[in-house]
Amino acid sequence: MQNNNVYEYINITNVINQLNIKKTRTKGNYIYAICPFCQSSKEKKGYLKINTISNVYMCKNCESSGSSIDLYASLKYITTKEAFKALLKESPVLDDRPYTYNNPVKDEYYRDIVYRQFLKMQDLKEIHYKKLKEMNFKNEYIKDNLFKSIESNNYKKKEICMRLQGQGLKLDGIPGFFQDTDFKWTYKSHKGMFIPVILNNKIQGLRILLDNKYELDTENIWFSSNNEYNGTKASNWPMILKDNKMNWIDMYNSNNSTSIIIATEMILAHKLFNNTSKIVVGIPNNIDKDLILNIVKRMHASEVFLYADKYTILHTSALMYKNTILALEEQNIKVDFRIALTETDIDSDLNEYKEHKKIA
Numbered sequence: 001m002q003n004n005n006v007y008e009y010i011n012i013t014n015v016i017n018q019l020n021i022k023k024t025r026t027k028g029n030y031i032y033a034i035c036p037f038c039q040s041s042k043e044k045k046g047y048l049k050i051n052t053i054s055n056v057y058m059c060k061n062c063e064s065s066g067s068s069i070d071l072y073a074s075l076k077y078i079t080t081k082e083a084f085k086a087l088l089k090e091s092p093v094l095d096d097r098p099y100t101y102n103n104p105v106k107d108e109y110y111r112d113i114v115y116r117q118f119l120k121m122q123d124l125k126e127i128h129y130k131k132l133k134e135m136n137f138k139n140e141y142i143k144d145n146l147f148k149s150i151e152s153n154n155y156k157k158k159e160i161c162m163r164l165q166g167q168g169l170k171l172d173g174i175p176g177f178f179q180d181t182d183f184k185w186t187y188k189s190h191k192g193m194f195i196p197v198i199l200n201n202k203i204q205g206l207r208i209l210l211d212n213k214y215e216l217d218t219e220n221i222w223f224s225s226n227n228e229y230n231g232t233k234a235s236n237w238p239m240i241l242k243d244n245k246m247n248w249i250d251m252y253n254s255n256n257s258t259s260i261i262i263a264t265e266m267i268l269a270h271k272l273f274n275n276t277s278k279i280v281v282g283i284p285n286n287i288d289k290d291l292i293l294n295i296v297k298r299m300h301a302s303e304v305f306l307y308a309d310k311y312t313i314l315h316t317s318a319l320m321y322k323n324t325i326l327a328l329e330e331q332n333i334k335v336d337f338r339i340a341l342t343e344t345d346i347d348s349d350l351n352e353y354k355e356h357k358k359i360a
């Protein structure tokens with residue numbers, strides 16, 4: 001193995017080639033293949049999704065997942081240590097893969113300008129308006145928070161991008177946008193609604209509330225265009241909802257914000273904010289412990305009301321959720337945690353919370 005580096009031997013592309021796993025298609029940094037564990041009945045589609053950058057695989061059908069070495073070890077019935085040694089003995093077989101370039105993300109000032117103009121060009125469809133009304137949002141709240149449906153017509157999408165460029169705005173470095181095969185700018189569209197993530201008065205990014213559940217049992221994804229030509233990846237930005245009368249500097253310096261609500265998922269955060277006078281922090285449901293600790297520290301909170309939607313506890317985030325609670329308690333911060341499994345849960349919890357605050 002003198003002439004190759006170790007990475008090439010343990011590269012997942014090499015591992016699937018060594019194991020003769022049948023590939024069905026490739027898209028950006030992903031390879032789709034027939035799952036060797038479940039041989040999924042819909043053979044043509046291939047449920048095994050392989051991420052060639054992070055070197056991991058996951059089957060949407062049987063839910064087996066792991067690293068390249070895990071994959072080799074499981075199929076050869078050997079330990080991962082033995083798998084590592086075995087892989088180093090064979091010459092790596094790597095594919096000629098097109099190189100996808102992802103842009104560095106533009107700063108928050110620029111993103112805010114582009115996203116505000118972009119949202120002006122999106123409508124709010126009747127179906128989404130109704131959905132928001134069912135969640136008890138007033139018209140003014142819907143308008144102020146820029147909730148919009150996502151235009152998905154390919155022709156209209158390119159026209160919207162041309163109008164943005166006509167205003168002198170550049171779309172590289174803005175998550176969600178990319179260049180199509182005809183080199184015209186377009187954006188990723190999904191059936192759902194944009195929920196702008198606002199922090200320090202600026203739209204940091206756009207979270208999407210999907211009409212239908214996504215593959216990893218979530219209703220929420222980022223407006224992001226990594227793995228697309230000239231695309232950009234979104235980060236995990238938090239959102240802070242507060243009274244408009246309170247400015248950001250006062251909020252961070254205030255000693256009064258001793259109790260805050262942190263909610264996993266933006267729409268849940270809005271529902272809670274709509275019902276309380278508290279500061280509500282919205283975070284993506286692939287919850288990040290350090291992100292939460294930083295927010296809590298910055299806001300001088302001594303009590304946290306941590307609220308998760310059902311998707312947070314249905315997948316791997318449950319463990320991160322638990323670790324976050326433990327980490328907060330370690331910092332002597334009082335944590336009250338709730339899980340909203342249904343809409344009724346939110347209502348009854350909120351009433352209880354309001355009652356509790358009245359007594360306190």
Ligand SMILES: [Zn+2]
Nearest residue numbers: 035038059062
């Ligand atoms: Zn499978």
